[in-house]
Each structure stands twice: as C-alpha cells, then as structure tokens.
Amino acid sequence: MKRKMNLRDVELQGKRVFCRVDFNVPMSEGEISDDTRIQAALPTIMYLIQNGAKVILASHLGRPDGKPVDELRLDPIAQHLSNYLEQPVYKTDDVYSEDVEKAVNELEDGDVFLLENVRFHPGEKKNDEALAKQFATLADLYVNDAFGAAHRAHASTEGVAHHLPAVSGYLLEKEIEVLGKALENPDRPFTAIIGGAKVKDKIDVIDHLLDRVDHLLIGGGLSYTFIKALGHEVGKSLLEEDKIDLAKGFIDKAKENGVSIHLPVDVTVADDFSRDANTKVVPIEEIPSDWEGLDIGTETVEKFSKIIEDSKLIIWNGPMGVFEYEIFENGTKSVAKALAETEGFTVIGGGDSASAVEKFNYAKEMDHISTGGGASLEFMEGKVLPGVAALNELDEEVK
Numbered sequence: 001m002k003r004k005m006n007l008r009d010v011e012l013q014g015k016r017v018f019c020r021v022d023f024n025v026p027m028s029e030g031e032i033s034d035d036t037r038i039q040a041a042l043p044t045i046m047y048l049i050q051n052g053a054k055v056i057l058a059s060h061l062g063r064p065d066g067k068p069v070d071e072l073r074l075d076p077i078a079q080h081l082s083n084y085l086e087q088p089v090y091k092t093d094d095v096y097s098e099d100v101e102k103a104v105n106e107l108e109d110g111d112v113f114l115l116e117n118v119r120f121h122p123g124e125k126k127n128d129e130a131l132a133k134q135f136a137t138l139a140d141l142y143v144n145d146a147f148g149a150a151h152r153a154h155a156s157t158e159g160v161a162h163h164l165p166a167v168s169g170y171l172l173e174k175e176i177e178v179l180g181k182a183l184e185n186p187d188r189p190f191t192a193i194i195g196g197a198k199v200k201d202k203i204d205v206i207d208h209l210l211d212r213v214d215h216l217l218i219g220g221g222l223s224y225t226f227i228k229a230l231g232h233e234v235g236k237s238l239l240e241e242d243k244i245d246l247a248k249g250f251i252d253k254a255k256e257n258g259v260s261i262h263l264p265v266d267v268t269v270a271d272d273f274s275r276d277a278n279t280k281v282v283p284i285e286e287i288p289s290d291w292e293g294l295d296i297g298t299e300t301v302e303k304f305s306k307i308i309e310d311s312k313l314i315i316w317n318g319p320m321g322v323f324e325y326e327i328f329e330n331g332t333k334s335v336a337k338a339l340a341e342t343e344g345f346t347v348i349g350g351g352d353s354a355s356a357v358e359k360f361n362y363a364k365e366m367d368h369i370s371t372g373g374g375a376s377l378e379f380m381e382g383k384v385l386p387g388v389a390a391l392n393e394l395d396e397e398v399k
C-alpha cells in the first residue's frame with residue numbers, strides 16, 4: 001500500500017510553505033475559550049520554523065458565508081499563537097490580495113504569517129479553482145495539518161493541493177493513524193455516542209454507524225428529532241422536521257442490523273435558554289409544549305454510563321446538553337466521567353466534545369482526543385476525506 005507523503009519527506013529550507021491548519025476554536029466575547037486546536041498544530045508549525053521554511057498559515061473560523069465578519073477575524077489567534085511561538089505572527093486583513101503577495105515575498109526563513117479567515121472569501125467553500133491557484137502562487141509547498149476540516153473540499157483544504165506538491169502535517173498524520181487503527185478491527189462491544197447541535201451534519205452519519213457499531217447512544221440536540229420520530233412531542237427543543245422520517249428509518253434499520261439504539265428516557269427541560277432558567281427532569285413522553293430539552297436526564301445518564309462501562313471501544317461525538325451552562329452540564333459531565341472510568345478504548349471527536357472533556361478535567365483519561373468532529377466521524381464511516389485524498393503519495397510501496 002502506498003502512503004501519503006508527510007513533512008519528513010520534503011526539503012523545507014528556504015521554501016514558502018502554505019500550511020492549512022484548523023484554528024476554528026471556540027470563542028467567547030472575543031477571547032479564545034479553548035486553544036486545544038492551536039496547541040495541536042504547534043508541532044508542525046515549529047518543525048517548519050526549525051527547518052527554515054517561510055510559514056504561511058491559513059485557517060477558517062466559524063461560518064462567515066463568503067464575506068468579512070469582524071468578530072471572526074483571526075487577530076486574537078495570531079496573538080495567541082505568537083505567545084506560544086515566542087516570535088511575531090504577521091497578519092493582514094485579506095485572504096488573498098496584492099498586499100498579501102507582497103507581504104509573503106518579504107518573509108525571511110523561519111517567519112510565520114497568518115492569512116485572514118479564508119471563509120471571508122466567497123471562493124473558499126466553493127473550492128474555486130482561481131482562488132486555489134492564487135493560494136498556490138504564494139508558496140512552493142502545501143502542508144495540510146487541518147484534520148478538523150479535512151472532510152471539506154474547499155480551496156484551502158483540497159483545491160490548492162492540486163497546484164503544489166502536497167504533504168500532511170504531524171497532526172493530520174497522527175489522527176489518521178490512531179483512528180484507522182481503532183477501526184480496522186474494532187474491539188466489541190463497539191459503542192458510538194452521538195450528540196451536539198449540528199443535526200444536519202450528523203444525522204446522515206448515523207446511517208453508516210448502524211453498519212458498524214453494537215450500540216448507538218443518542219443525546220444532545222440531535223436526540224429530539226428521534227424522540228419526535230417515536231411519536232412524542234418535544235416542545236421548543238431543537239428539531240429538524242425534515243429529518244423525522246429519516247430518524248424513523250434509522251430506528252428500523254437498527255432493529256434489522258441487531259444494533260441497539262439508545263435514546264434518552266428522560267431529559268432536563270428549561271423554560272428559557274439561559275443560565276438561570278427554571279429546570280426540571282421529565283420523561284421524554286412528557287416534555288411540556290413551551291419548554292425545551294437542554295440536557296439528558298438522570299436516568300438516561302445511568303443507562304448510558306452502564307453501556308459505556310461494558311464497551312471495549314467507544315467513540316464520542318457531540319455533547320449531551322448545553323454543557324456551557326452549569327444547569328445543563330450534568331449529562332455531558334457524567335458521560336465524560338464514564339468514559340474516563342471505562343476500560344474500553346475511548347476516542348473523543350469534535351471541538352465541543354473535546355472542550356467538554358477538557359473542562360471537566362477528564363482529558364488525560366481518554367485514549368485519543370481528535371481535533372475533528374465531523375472529520376473523525378466521516379473517517380470512521382469509511383469515507384475518503386478530500387483533504388487527505390488530495391495529498392501526494394510516496395512512490396514506494398510500504399508494508
């Protein structure tokens with residue numbers, strides 16, 4: 001089998017390197033609230049600096065929809081990175097422009113430059129060929145270390161790789177190695193826990209997981225579409241009306257495949273989406289029409305924890321509730337605790353799940369914390385990630 005080329009396969013001294021990283025970090029009032037993804041990119045960035053490359057970093061932050069949004073500028077990230085690297089991180093306010101070209105041409109070996117949020121440019125998400133070529137003119141080599149965005153075929157994650165020699169960074173390489181090993185021949189029982197709020201992104205993934213896992217635990221905002229599919233009312237909870245039939249189909253498919261789908265049996269509902277809302281735990285059959293479900297309930301926690309304890313391989317993507325607010329953190333915190341205590345191999349995927357594990361001080365107990373939520377799920381489905389597929393292969397056969 002051929003392998004993807006990595007940083008160690010290429011000459012870096014004096015080269016201009018366009019390095020795509022995933023600095024899509026959680027922000028709160030202009031401050032970085034969790035810098036895991038920045039720290040995870042440091043080995044590659046430092047290796048590039050130490051080997052005399054001129055480093056041009058590119059990342060997205062949030063979903064700005066092809067135009068500049070001041071709150072999503074990367075200036076706080078440049079500052080934060082600069083503190084880690086103990087050297088300046090130069091930055092302009094453009095994704096690509098003559099000024100960017102000029103600034104890049106003035107870089108010395110070992111300098112670091114950060115482009116503006118690439119999603120400010122309408123061509124980024126469209127994987128626009130012209131933008132990909134413009135990115136390529138800035139550099140001699142492309143390094144992809146943005147595992148969290150490797151499932152996106154965008155100009156900076158995929159398109160540019162067709163116009164430059166393209167290799168993986170350390171983070172991308174490590175993620176693929178660890179996740180690949182876990183899935184090649186999964187230890188059983190194999191359990192997947194899915195939650196969070198990106199219902200549209202995650203609901204399709206369930207289909208594929210149903211072909212692989214023994215247990216599927218569903219919590220968080222995602223679960224209400226399933227609860228509705230069972231015929232219960234969900235009040236003001238997050239709901240994807242047009243996915244209800246799909247959810248019904250999944251419940252049937254699970255039965256056919258012998259997979260146990262476990263939905264919440266009770267949920268914490270609130271009369272308001274706020275830190276000081278009134279809350280109560282109710283069975284899923286009794287969600288009041290003007291309340292919304294914002295965490296799994298205590299009985300569900302017990303049920304989920306037992307399954308986690310008995311599993312040999314567990315993957316977790318998406319919090320069980322709005323864990324950012326103390327009154328809705330119990331489900332996520334308890335699932336994190338169960339994962340920390342199980343003897344099974346634990347893989348955490350996703351920005352928010354990873355930051356929850358960090359917040360509740362269980363990070364050290366996990367076997368692998370992936371920096372990609374959607375990316376790790378798609379990888380685990382067996383899908384080819386466009387950001388990985390576009391990288392060059394080494395011309396030698398490896399065992």
Ligand SMILES: Nc1ncnc2c1ncn2[C@@H]1O[C@H](COP(=O)(O)OP(=O)(O)O)[C@@H](O)[C@H]1O
Nearest residue numbers: 196197198220221318321322350351352353373
């Ligand atoms: N019941 C719920 N209703 C609304 N939002 C929820 C609910 N449960 C979890 N969330 C929110 O989901 C967000 C994380 O979702 P998502 O981005 O899909 O996860 P990840 O980043 O781990 O992939 C968190 O900010 C959390 O507050």
Ligand SMILES: O=C(OP(=O)(O)O)[C@H](O)COP(=O)(O)O
Nearest residue numbers: 024148149350351372373374375
């Ligand atoms: O945060 C990310 O995805 P994740 O929440 O699935 O981990 C990545 O940076 C990709 O972002 P996107 O889902 O806006 O393309």
